[in-house]
Amino acid sequence: MPSPSNSKSKLQWIYDVFINFRGEDTRENFVSHLYSALSNAGVNTFLDDDKLEKGQDLRAELLQAIEGSQICIVVFSPKYIESSWCLDELVKIMECHTFRGQVVFPIFCRVNPGFLRDLQDISFEEYYKENEIDSMRVRLWKKALTQAANLAGWDVRKCSSESYVLKEIVGEVLKKLDRTYLSITEFPVGLESRVQKRSRLWAYEEALTVLKEQSGTKAIEGLALKLQGTNKAFFNSKTFEKMKRLRLLQLDHVQVVGDYEYLPKHLRWVCWQGFHLNYVPNSFSQENVVAIDLKHSNLKIVWKESQLLERLKFLNLSHSKYLTKSPDFSKLPNLEKLILKDCPNLSEVHQSIGDLSNLLVINLKDCTSLANLPLVIYKLKSLKALIISGCSKINKLEENIVQLESLTTLFADNSGVKQVPFSIIRSKKIGYISLCGYEGLACDVFPSLIWSWMSPTTGLMPYTQQFGSMSSSIVSMDIHENNLTGLLSNLGELSRLRGIWVQCDSKFQLTPELRRILDDFCNAKFIELESTSYLQQFSENTMGSELINLGSNKEVIKTLNENINEELKTSDSNDFFLPGDNYPYWLAYISGGHSIRFQVPEDSDCSIQGMTLCVIYSSTPQSMVAECLSSVFIINYTKCTIGIYKQDTIKSFNDEDWQGVKSNLGPAEDVEIFLAFGHGLTVIMTAVYLIYGESITMRMEPPIMEEMESSPKVNVQQSPNVNFEQSRKPMKNIITKFIKKLGECIR
Structure with missing residues (x-):
């Protein structure tokens, strides 16, 4: 992160x-007086009702x-936290403070600073709950x-007085802006110009004098001259000939004419806003440069002939x-x-x-003529930030975006x-996303992003049909060439269905109407449920269960298998709870996070009889998995199908569901299973074990699988000794649910 001092020297400020x-509290009194005091001191101050251009987007401005x-x-002020507008601005301000070195001065006008530092006041939470403000947005505000x-x-x-405060504020602002004025005696002595001894020329008058008079010396290491775009100045390149030790050069709207070979050979940082040439001359040696900033330039191409710049790390x-x-x-x-x-x-x-191989950031925002990204971009293992906002002609992100393994x-x-x-939901490090109308932390937006995979083609009529020859408790929706006209009329029926099956020709997105239907069907809005007794939920939703504490004694595995086998013969649904640090160690596929992708083995001798899904998670005693698991998605990339099962269905799985x-x-089909959880727990690891035509008394060694083309985050285990030690936490629970044909972790 750049330090504030470095940021100020690199950035061009507008205000x-x-x-x-909060205008209601302070516009007509304190803020009005503050604005006048700053303006009278020559400070260019932005006030929303003073600087905004009419007809412009207010928020963007x-x-x-x-x-x-x-x-x-x-x-x-007292009503500051009641304004979402003020709080959104504050989030942006603190972001600029952190990443751009912006100076922030808080003023507490009729409020207690301690209240804001603590923010445990109930009214704050209740106010935004009543107004249905997104909880993630509230957390950003509080932070x-x-x-x-x-x-x-x-x-x-x-x-002591308002005037005293205003005087102090203006004084501190002027110090930060480096505009402190010295008190000069009427007959100054010994103030003759000594710029020839100065190593850094940041003051406007000094730098302008040196360039005009060509009086630069080898002592100068840094020079900055910032002019307005309408006030350009021309200087001969020979002006820089004697500045042999110049390392830092900042010129704004300054035009240099002549041979660029006279410019210093050892520049480390070049910031030349409004660079006037159509390309950078080859005679302008930059072999030692670390940062080049040529914003608002007239460049058509950067270099006619590429130069080897081994030290260059920053190009703007x-x-x-x-x-x-x-x-x-x-x-x-x-x-x-x-x-x-x-x-x-x-x-x-x-x-x-x-x-x-070292690239961390690519920012292509608002490059409106750029139609596509080179596919090689997806091979950048080091890339942490990719910004293509406003690139209206880029209409696709490739599936191999998951190869950007460092992308956050x-x-x-x-x-x-x-x-x-x-593939984006399999990205291990992705932290923040703004894509297709979704914005926020990945853990919050991933569940909603899943819905955007499905979208009908406009102009045709949708229909639903029974799944095979089975009852209407599961429907198949073929919407690859349909729209949603009339589908809302089936919402009542869909809400009672146990499952929904979507068949399509390709990977596609869901329109808002169908998304709303599936939201209602799968209860996938991920809001916090009303707290109910865990025991009550257990008794209502579980047909049979058995609590097993393995400890560290592996001899009980045999008993475990026998119990599981017996329970599967007698009931449709069973829960097996493995509390503490125990876990089954015969799992075949393991993946970090809440999804797992694998290729089903080719096995013609026996068919799949069941499947076990396990999840390792950390939670608090107040958060139960039954309250957090919203739905399960089974995505078949080979067939282009998506099976969706809501929470209630998973708790009472039957033959039809299986x-x-x-x-x-x-x-040999490419399958991904996604467990959609709401807030309340952190998923550490997901695993799947496929059960074929043999007893559930599984071998201690998992079957040897054929080599599979699994995703980068899937690990095909060939040994029973799965090491989960690094994932263990004091509050961790490990829960495995076995169903007669499908075992799911649901509690």
Whole structure:
């Protein structure tokens, strides 16, 4: 993370100060006085009713203003936390504080700072619960409030007068903006110019004098001259000839004419906003450069002939409206961050990007002419953040996005991407997603993303039919060439169904109407259920159960198998609870997280008789799996089918249900099983064991499987000694549910 001092030197601020406040409380008094005091001191201050352009998107304008402000002043008042608008702004402010080095000053106006630091007040939770505010959004607000309240600021209640507070605030702002004015005596002595001895020229007048008079010396190591876009200046390249030790160069809207070989050879950081040439001359030596920032340039191409820049780690060409293609990356082997934001004519990203083994960030936001991503991008093992928001011509993300094994952040909102890739839910490290209308932490949006896999083609009529020759408790929906006209009329019937089977020609998305139907059917909104007695749920939903504590004695395995075998003969559904640190160790496929993908073995001698699914999770005593498991999805990638089973169905599985599952487990078929949990527990590991035409008294060694093309996160176990030691936690429970034909972890 960049330090605040480094960030301020790299970023171009639009405003000096942004004021975040609740208008109802403070607009006509404190904030009005604060704004006047800052303006009178020459501080360029953003106030929402003063700077916003008419007809513009209000939210977008405000967020852009926050990003473009060097300092944010947050005025906390009694009704501040009742404004979702204020809180959304605060989340953005604290994000900029963390990642952009933005300075944040909190001011507590008639509120207690301790209240905001603690935030245990019941009214805060109740207010947003009553207004149906998303719980994830509330958590982000509370985190931002706590962070801001812990920063140094002013408590107006403890100050002698408002004018005193305002004077202190303005003074601190000027210090941060480096605008402190010295008190100069009427007859100053000894203030002759000594710039020839200075090593860093950051002040505007000093830098301008040196460049105009060509008085630079070899002592100068850093130089910054920032002009406005309408006030360009021209300097001869020979001006830099004597600056042999120059390492840091920042020029904004400065034009250098002449041979670029006179520019220093040992530059480490080049920030040249508004670079005026159509390409970077080869005579401009950059072999030692670590960061190149050429925002708002006139570049059409970056280099005519690629240079070997082994030390380059950061390349920012954002807002270069004439740039048509990215540079050749083959000679930038150590590049870590590539920022090509808002390059409207960029239509090509060079294939050599796939060779960048250290690349961490790709930002292509608002590159509206870019139609596709090179497939080699999906081979970047180190990539942590991919941003293609606003790329309206990019209409697809490939399934091999799962190969981006380090990816933690994906932004593809407002792009042309309409289909969520199936494989994304198998990404091990993905943390934040903004895609196809879903935004938030992956653990919260993954269940909803699953629904977006299904979407009918418009113009035709949907229909439902019985599953095979069975009763109407399971229906098959063939919607590969249908729309949803009239389907809402069947909602009452669908809500009573035990399962739903979706058949399609390809992987597709679900429209909002059908998503609502399946949400109602599968209870997949993942809201917290009302707490009920665990014992009551156990007695109501379980036909038979047996509690087994294995301890560390492996001799009881035989007894365990006998008990399971006996129970399966006498009842339809059985639960077996293995509390504490016990676990079955004869599982065939193991995967981290809440899904597992595998290929069904080819076995012509015997058919599948059953399947056992196990899950290892951590939870609190208040969170039971029965309260958290919402539904189970069985996805067959070979047949393009999805079987969906809701919570109540899993608890009372029967032969009809099993036949539906079995039909989706054909030999050599590519299958993924997804357990959709709500809030309340963390899934550590999922495992599956297929039972063939033999006794459930399983061999201590799992059968030797043929080599399978399993996903990167699936481990085919050939040894009974599965080591789960690293996953053990004090509150961990391990639960296995065996059903006559399908065993599921449901409690």
